[in-house]
Amino acid sequence: MTPALAPVLRFLRTRPYAFALVLAIVLLIANIIAQPAFANPSNWDETLAIFAPFAIAAFASTPAIMSGGGGIDISIGPLMTVIDMVIVADLLPHGLGSPWIVVPVCLAFGAGVGAINGTLVTVLRFQPVVATLCMNFILTGLATQIEGSSTPQGSTWWTNDLASSFGPIPGGLISIAVVLLIWFGLSRTAFLRNLYATGGDDAAAFSAGVDVTRVRILAYTTGGLFAGIGGLALMAVLKEGEASDATMYTLIALAAVALGGTAFNGKRGSLIGTLCGAACMYLITNVLSAARVPDTWSDAVYGGLLLVAVIFGAGLANATQARTA
Amino acid sequence: MTTISAARQLTSRHHVADLQRRFPLVQVVALIVLYLIGAATVPGWTAHSTLMSMLVMAALLGLAGAGQTIVVLGGGIDFSVGAFITAGGVFITELPSVDHWPVWAAIVFALAVGALGGALNGVISDRFRIEPLVVTLGVGALLSGVLTGWVSGAVNGTPPSWTSSAVSVTAGTFGIPIPPIVSIWIVLAVVAGIVLARTRAGRSLYLNGTNPVAAKRALVRTRWTWTAGFIVSALLATFAGMLLAGDGGGNLGAGDPYLFQALTAVIVGGTMFGGRGDYWRTVLGALILTVVTYLLDAHNYSTGVQEIVYGLLIMIVVAMYGRERRIRDRV
Numbered sequence: 001m002t003p004a005l006a007p008v009l010r011f012l013r014t015r016p017y018a019f020a021l022v023l024a025i026v027l028l029i030a031n032i033i034a035q036p037a038f039a040n041p042s043n044w045d046e047t048l049a050i051f052a053p054f055a056i057a058a059f060a061s062t063p064a065i066m067s068g069g070g071g072i073d074i075s076i077g078p079l080m081t082v083i084d085m086v087i088v089a090d091l092l093p094h095g096l097g098s099p100w101i102v103v104p105v106c107l108a109f110g111a112g113v114g115a116i117n118g119t120l121v122t123v124l125r126f127q128p129v130v131a132t133l134c135m136n137f138i139l140t141g142l143a144t145q146i147e148g149s150s151t152p153q154g155s156t157w158w159t160n161d162l163a164s165s166f167g168p169i170p171g172g173l174i175s176i177a178v179v180l181l182i183w184f185g186l187s188r189t190a191f192l193r194n195l196y197a198t199g200g201d202d203a204a205a206f207s208a209g210v211d212v213t214r215v216r217i218l219a220y221t222t223g224g225l226f227a228g229i230g231g232l233a234l235m236a237v238l239k240e241g242e243a244s245d246a247t248m249y250t251l252i253a254l255a256a257v258a259l260g261g262t263a264f265n266g267k268r269g270s271l272i273g274t275l276c277g278a279a280c281m282y283l284i285t286n287v288l289s290a291a292r293v294p295d296t297w298s299d300a301v302y303g304g305l306l307l308v309a310v311i312f313g314a315g316l317a318n319a320t321q322a323r324t325a
Numbered sequence: 326m327t328t329i330s331a332a333r334q335l336t337s338r339h340h341v342a343d344l345q346r347r348f349p350l351v352q353v354v355a356l357i358v359l360y361l362i363g364a365a366t367v368p369g370w371t372a373h374s375t376l377m378s379m380l381v382m383a384a385l386l387g388l389a390g391a392g393q394t395i396v397v398l399g400g401g402i403d404f405s406v407g408a409f410i411t412a413g414g415v416f417i418t419e420l421p422s423v424d425h426w427p428v429w430a431a432i433v434f435a436l437a438v439g440a441l442g443g444a445l446n447g448v449i450s451d452r453f454r455i456e457p458l459v460v461t462l463g464v465g466a467l468l469s470g471v472l473t474g475w476v477s478g479a480v481n482g483t484p485p486s487w488t489s490s491a492v493s494v495t496a497g498t499f500g501i502p503i504p505p506i507v508s509i510w511i512v513l514a515v516v517a518g519i520v521l522a523r524t525r526a527g528r529s530l531y532l533n534g535t536n537p538v539a540a541k542r543a544l545v546r547t548r549w550t551w552t553a554g555f556i557v558s559a560l561l562a563t564f565a566g567m568l569l570a571g572d573g574g575g576n577l578g579a580g581d582p583y584l585f586q587a588l589t590a591v592i593v594g595g596t597m598f599g600g601r602g603d604y605w606r607t608v609l610g611a612l613i614l615t616v617v618t619y620l621l622d623a624h625n626y627s628t629g630v631q632e633i634v635y636g637l638l639i640m641i642v643v644a645m646y647g648r649e650r651r652i653r654d655r656v
Contacts, residue, residue, distance in 0.1 A: 072458065120640075125648040127598060129402060129458055130639065137585065137636030145629030203655050212652055247581070251466050254459060264456045296478045300470025306463035307449065314453035 016261025017273030019312065023259075024276050027283035034290035048172030049163045049237050053080065055278040056230030057249045058256035059179050060223045062274045064117075064128065065257060067219040068199035068266025071121070075132040076227050077249035078139035079113055083231025085143050085241035087159075089152035097156040106228040113139070114224015118217035143243040153240040162236035175233040176275075179226050183271045186222070195219055199266030248299075255306035256281045258313055281305065349595045351645065352609045359616045367623040377504055378494045379615050384510035385492070385572070387611040388565035389580075390587035391517060392558025394607045397591055398521070399554040400534040400599040401457040405446060405465030406562045406587055408472075409439050410580025413566025415472050415480055418575030422482035435563050442468055443559025447552030457555075465584075473577055480576045488571030506568055510608075517604035530554060534600030589635050590614050593642050614638075 012018050032039045038047070057076055064073035083106050091102055113135065120131035146152075155163075162171035186192050194215045197205040206212045235241075260277030262269030284305065285298060293301075344350055363370045389410060396403040413435050420431035446464050450457040490496045491505045498508040521527040529550045532540040541547050566580055573579075594610025596602025617638070621631050 070456070072456070074458075124644055125651065126640075126643055127649060130592065130643050133585070133588070134636040134640045134643075137589075137632050137639070141629040141632030141634075141636065143629070144632065145627060147629075202652060206652050251462060254462060258459065264459055265454075294474065294477065297470060297474040299466050300474055303463045303466025303468070303470050306459065307467065310455045310459055310463065311449065311453050314455050 016263075016268055016313070017270055017276050018261075020260045020273055020276035020280055024279040024283060027280060027287060030287050031283055031290065034287055038286070045165045045170045045172070048170040048176075049233075050172070051278070051282050052172035052175045053230055053234040053237060053249070054252055054256070054282055055176055055275060056080075056179055056226055056233055057253040058260070058274045058278040058281075059183075059271055060226035060230055061250075061253040061257050062262055062269060062271055063195065063219040063223045063226075064132075065262055065264055066195055066199045066266055066269040067216045069121075069128070069202050069216070071128045071199075071216070071219070071266060072254075072264070073114075073117060073132045073220060073223050074129065074250055075113070075117065075135035075139055076223065076230075076253055077246035077251075078136050078143060079110060079224065079227040080231040080234050080249060081241070081243060081246040082139045082143045082146070083109055083228055084235040084238060085146045085152070085243065087232070087235045088154045088239075088241040089146050089148075092154040092156060093152075099158050103232065106232050107225055108228075110228025110231065111221050111225040114221040114227070115217060117224065118220030121220065122213040122216045140243070140246060143241070143246070147241055147243045151240050151242060155236070155239040159232075159236040159239075162233065163239075171236065172233065175229055175236075179229055180271065180275075182222075182225070191215065191218060199269070248302075251302055251306065252281055253278075255302055255309055258306060259309035261313060263313060264310070277309070345645075349606050349609055352593070352595060352606070352613060352642075356609060356613050356616065359613065359620060363616060363620050363623070367620070370623075373502075374494060375619075377507075379619055380507045381492055381494055381504050381572075382618070383611045383615040384504075384506045385565060385569055386583070386586055386590050386614060387510050387608055388506075388513065388568070389562060389583040390590040390607045390611060391513060391565075391604060392561035393587050393591050394517075394596055394602070394604050395521075395530065395554045396457075396558045397596055397598055398534050398600055398602060399530050399551055400537065401450065401551065401554065402588075402598070403446065403461050403555060403558045404458055404584065405442065405461040405468065406558065407580035407582075407584030408465035408469040409442060409559045409562035410566035410569060410583050411469055411577060412438055412442075412472055412580075413563035414484070414570040414575045414579050415476065415566075415577065417488065417567045417570045418480055418482050418484045419476060421485060428485050432567065435567060436560060438468075439559040439563030440556055443556035444552060446559065447555035450555075451548050451551050461555075469577070469580075476577070478577075482575075484570035484575045488568060490571070491568050492572045509568075514604060514608050521603050526550075526553075531600040534598075586614065586635070587611075589639055592639050595642060597643075 037043060057080060060076045061073055064071045086109065087102055087106065091097060091105065096102070117132055117135055120126045120134070121128050162175065165171055166174065194205070194210045197208070197210055198212050198215045202212050256277035257274050258264070258277070259280050260270070260273030260275070262273055281302070284301065288297070288301060289295070369375055389406060393403055393406055416431055416435035416438070420426040420434065421428050426434070442464055446457065446461050449455065450460040491509075494504055496504050498505045501508070521530065529540070529545045532543060532545050533547050533550045537547055540550075562580070565583075569579060590610035591607050592610070593613055594602065594606035594608070596606050614635070617634060618631060621634065
């Protein structure tokens with residue numbers, strides 16, 4: 001390691017999200033240069049509304065990963081799709097479109113699925129991949145079942161506002177802010193500290209009196225709750241139920257989490273990092289489409305980014321270990 | 326008296342659990358019961374053609390799940406299986422008929438891409454200690470993305486005719502009335518069974534999956550074993566993809582359903598992460614899944630219900646004996 005790089009590396013190690021933040025700013029500038037209309041405030045509503053489901057899918061994937069023990073939730077994508085589908089195909093056509101009905105139903109459904117995942121992982125002691133794979137199957141099946149032969153469509157006044165703006169405030173910003181506020185609220189409680197402790201070393205946390213089972217169930221439940229909000233944001237933008245995109249959301253979400261400096265072994269992570277990571281993923285697709293790279297290459301870009309992000313993140317973690325060892 | 330009978334009960338329960346661990350009893354019984362239900366409720370279930378078409382489906386599933394079994398036994402997981410199946414199908418469809426490559430060159434090229442991708446999976450996850458789930462997800466997306474970009478969204482051309490006769494239900498193998506792909510599957514199952522149980526490579530794999538630290542102390546070349554597992558998985562998936570091309574599999578996304586179905590076959594068969602199981606269990610798992618799918622199909626259940634049933638099947642089998650240790654036992 002060259003001495004000149006040492007302070008930079010130290011800075012990145014202590015703030016794992018810094019890399020994603022810098023990259024996001026660079027990409028933002030690149031976007032504005034490539035398409036000056038991007039900076040025009042009249043486009044912000046739409047940009048944020050499209051960005052919100054990506055960002056929230058990534059948020060929803062973060063707590064499970066941070067809970068350690070191989071924790072991961074690969075059912076977030078299908079969960080958001082099912083919630084989108086339930087609103088469009090079941091609630092709206094039956095006159096249940098009031099936000100006082102839709103929002104609680106979405107949140108309860110998301111949190112409920114998350115709690116089942118958490119229970120499978122902790123109480124029944126399934127491997128997290130296997131537990132959430134089952135859930136992935138069940139939710140995908142449910143989405144296909146609800147979708148039927150035609151793609152259901154629908155929207156209502158407040159979901160249209162969510163896809164554009166409530167007065168001066170962009171709707172996408174609101175759904176992202178709600179998730180961040182919930183997380184901020186949790187950070188005032190012991191839960192988040194216990195989550196970090198559990199992710200770092202579950203056996204040590206258990207010995208220190210942390211109720212590891214409860215913390216992990218809560219982590220998956222929180223992820224499911226976020227996915228509920230994400231499903232709402234997804235529905236607002238799509239205005240239809242599409243069962244086939246679920247895998248793509250899982251992929252983008254995991255890439256964003258990795259890029260944002262959250263380690264997949266649970267030892268490091270933050271929601272702010274995930275936000276920066278999601279911004280990077282979104283902005284990079286935008287730059288590419290502005291540079292007239294065909295849409296057909298987007299999967300290759302996502303996959304490549306995921307690999308680069310995890311290798312970079314692992315490089316940082318290993319450097320830290322080498323120093324402390 | 327009560328203590329003795331309780332003790333006796335305990336031992337008999339212990340014996341059943343022990344038997345289940347050595348031999349997939351529940352799965353065998355389930356397969357037979359499901360097949361009999363089919364025979365009783367579905368007309369034409371026992372006909373030769375139905376049986377053969379079931380076996381063809383099970384064989385494709387079994388070939389796709391062979392590599393996954395090896396990776397899972399080694400303690401990893403491979404989420405790029407679907408992409409490699411797609412790659413095999415796309416290469417064998419596109420290269421000979423559109424780009425006028427000789428067929429052997431297309432096969433060699435497809436397998437080379439498979440080997441390279443598998444090596445990438447193994448090396449990155451080993452060298453940087455990253456969860457194989459994430460690495461293989463990335464490699465899989467990268468590969469299928471490059472394929473999509475390369476053919477600009479849609480595959481043209483037709484696969485060579487031998488691929489469709491290989492998966493044809495009515496075709497025979499050297500005069501025996503069994504479709505060629507089923508014969509290939511039987512050969513693979515025998516070879517995989519012998520390699521896993523009787524060779525040094527197989528034992529290294531089990532040891533590495535059970536306890537990598539102990540494996541290293543026992544002079545197992547752990548890194549090579551780990552990476553080789555991923556390479557074999559990718560090669561087998563690519564091979565399965567080439568055969569699948571004859572069954573309408575020569576398009577983008579053709580391999581995607583096989584990723585989760587093959588993984589389900591592995592888990593339902595009773596192979597668990599880290600050195601518990603063998604390929605014969607995956608064969609059993611593939612047969613169970615096939616019979617379940619045909620049964621649901623015959624009773625007009627949609628694909629949605631089928632997926633839900635897959636999810637529940639995994640849950641039941643894993644709850645039976647695939648569970649992790651309690652945290653209080655690891656302190």
